[in-house]
Amino acid sequence: MKRYVSITCDFDLAIGKANLNEIVYRLKKHRDSLMLRMLKEILVAYDDLIMERLTQTKIYPSKMRKGPGRHVRKDDAEKRFCRGRKVYRRGYRDRKIKTVLGVLDMRVRMAECLTCGSRYSPLLNALHVAPYCRKETNIEHEVTEAVIDTNYRRLIEGRSIDISLGGVHNIVVGSDIDKAFQKDIPAEELYGIMADGTGVKQHKGSKGELRTVIGISQQGRVVPLGSFVNTSWPEIENVVKERIKGTADRPIPFVYDGEPGLDDFLSGTAEVQRCAWHAPRGLYHALWEDGLKKKESQPQIDKVKQLVGIELPSGDFEILKEEDKEPVRNRYEKSKKEVQELISTFYEKGYQKGASYLENLSKRLFTNIELWLSTGIIAPKTTSLIERVFREIGRRLKRIAWGWSDAAVTNLSKMILIKQYAKDKWEQFWKEKLGIKGYFNIQIQTVEINLCPTF
Ligand SMILES: [Zn+2]
Incomplete structure (x- = not known):
């Protein structure tokens, strides 16, 4: 028609x-x-x-x-x-x-x-x-977006939408966001996992704790894995583990910023980013089992120390130029090759234990460098990404979630994460919710000026 x-x-x-x-x-x-x-x-x-x-x-x-x-x-x-x-x-x-x-x-x-x-x-x-x-999804969409962008007051006043702060709260709490976005995440898509917590003010000024777990995709994008308020880390671990399916061909580094209680978080699913500087110590032990004395193994250990000691430039990854990343990339590739050569040498010399130790280690010896090259995250000390994500959530929550319930803060932080970092999924979610299926389309045909008929 x-x-x-x-x-x-x-x-x-x-x-x-x-x-x-x-x-x-x-x-x-x-x-x-x-x-x-x-x-x-x-x-x-x-x-x-x-x-x-x-x-x-x-x-x-x-x-x-x-x-x-x-x-x-x-x-x-x-x-x-x-x-x-x-x-x-x-x-x-x-x-x-x-x-x-x-x-x-x-x-x-x-x-x-x-x-x-x-x-x-x-x-x-x-x-x-x-x-x-009473609840019209048409408004729900706009209100939700406005809340996330912290400009809902303008939306309400500007468009005479009659909704109180309590009404906004109800929309957020009543949202089915917690039922959406529960799809499994294939482990091989994840390049890293991070978790952190931050304080939020809740009802009557009481302090709550918001905890968020995110993944980083191979493309360096944020994959929201879960947002929780006043929930223990073991409970969070169970939920997140449940969502990550399959196994990656290399360990997924789990990176965190000194949060107590996270030392063994996601063990079995992710690999807590181990300090590559401890690796040489393990090699000493392996080579000792191969019968090498300390003075014989020391040069090999020093060699590995030198290979893994790639310094990463400080400063914000985003403002670094390609040529600043280039030396790191070159050294990374050279070091990777040299580790392989060292493994071959060990085999040739009959150092079975040392060779297999190094071989095993070599798979995640440079994980932090690879991670940095593709995302800018410095592991194990996370700097830019999760902190930025948290600043993003925190800034909004502080302005809008004063006095809100656990359910509201949880939903809100999920919405902020998804809208900010998974835009396509966010749009898809609303399209489905609003029932937009292509049954109505409208185009502007012509816009033209005609002389006033009374002239
Ligand atoms: Zn009838």
């Missing part, structure tokens, strides 16, 4: 005096109200089209009446749907519909079912606006 919308506006322009600011300023004032009026016209047309189908049963075969006219059978305690698709017209009813563009005041057509006698509005049914629906 295709229709045209025509819009007629008139403007008055003082030639040579009107400037850009004034023109834009005036246009902006009409933005929402213009859309609201268009919406109203579209809905009136929609209402007429549905009613025509439900009443003109001779013109429209039952197949064409299948979609519209769905309603609950009159006085049915079990709320079963009626099969009837023929109706009488029963006038209009005034109805206010809340939208993000503003509140729409319109008359909707009423119908009476020939089969069961139920009176209903076919338009509201088609729009999925229940007769006494």
Whole structure:
């Protein structure tokens, strides 16, 4: 079904005096109200089209009446749907519909079912606006986004959306965000895992603890793994472990910033980033088992020490130039090769224990360098990424979550994480929630100026 919308506006322009600011300023004032009026016209047309189908049963075969006219059978305690698709017209009813563009005041057509006698509005049914629906997802989306961006006050005031802070709280708590985004994460996609905690102010100024676990993908992107309020680390560990499926071909470093209680976090799933500087000590022991004396093994140990001691430039990774990363990359590649050569030498000399120790070690000897080269994270001392993530969450939570419950803070921190770091998933989530499936599209055809007919 295709229709045209025509819009007629008139403007008055003082030639040579009107400037850009004034023109834009005036246009902006009409933005929402213009859309609201268009919406109203579209809905009136929609209402007429549905009613025509439900009443003109001779013109429209039952197949064409299948979609519209769905309603609950009159006085049915079990709320079963009626099969009837023929109706009488029963006038209009005034109805206010809340939208993000503003509140729409319109008359909707009423119908009476020939089969069961139920009176209903076919338009509201088609729009999925229940007769006494208090929670409208249309607003929920905007409010949620506004809360995350900490500008919900402006949204509410600017668009006369009548919602209190308590209402915002209810939307956040009632969100099904905790049911979404629970998909398993394949271990091989993760390049690293991090966790940290931060204090949040809650009800009556009491202090809560927000804990967040994130993964870093192979592409260096943040993969939210979980956000928790006032939850113990072992509980968090269980939830996160449950979500990570399969095994990676190399250990996933788990990086954390000295948080007590995280020393064995995710053991079996991730590898706590071990200090590469301790590696030579282990080699001494292995070579001793191969029968080497200290003075024989010392040069080998020094060699490994030197190979793993790649210094990383300090400072923020993002502002480093490629040429600053280049020396690290070169040295990393050279060192990797030399470790392999050393392993071969050990085998040649018959140092079985030393060779297999080094071979085993070599798989994660440079994990921190590889991690840094692709993400800028300095392991095991995390600097940029998780701290930035936490600053992001903390800044927003501090401004909006004062006095909020555990459930609200948990949901909110999840939303902030997902909106910020998994934009495509966030959009997909809302598209599904809002039921956007491509059943309505609108394009601007032409915008042109015509002379005023009274000229
Ligand atoms: Zn009926």
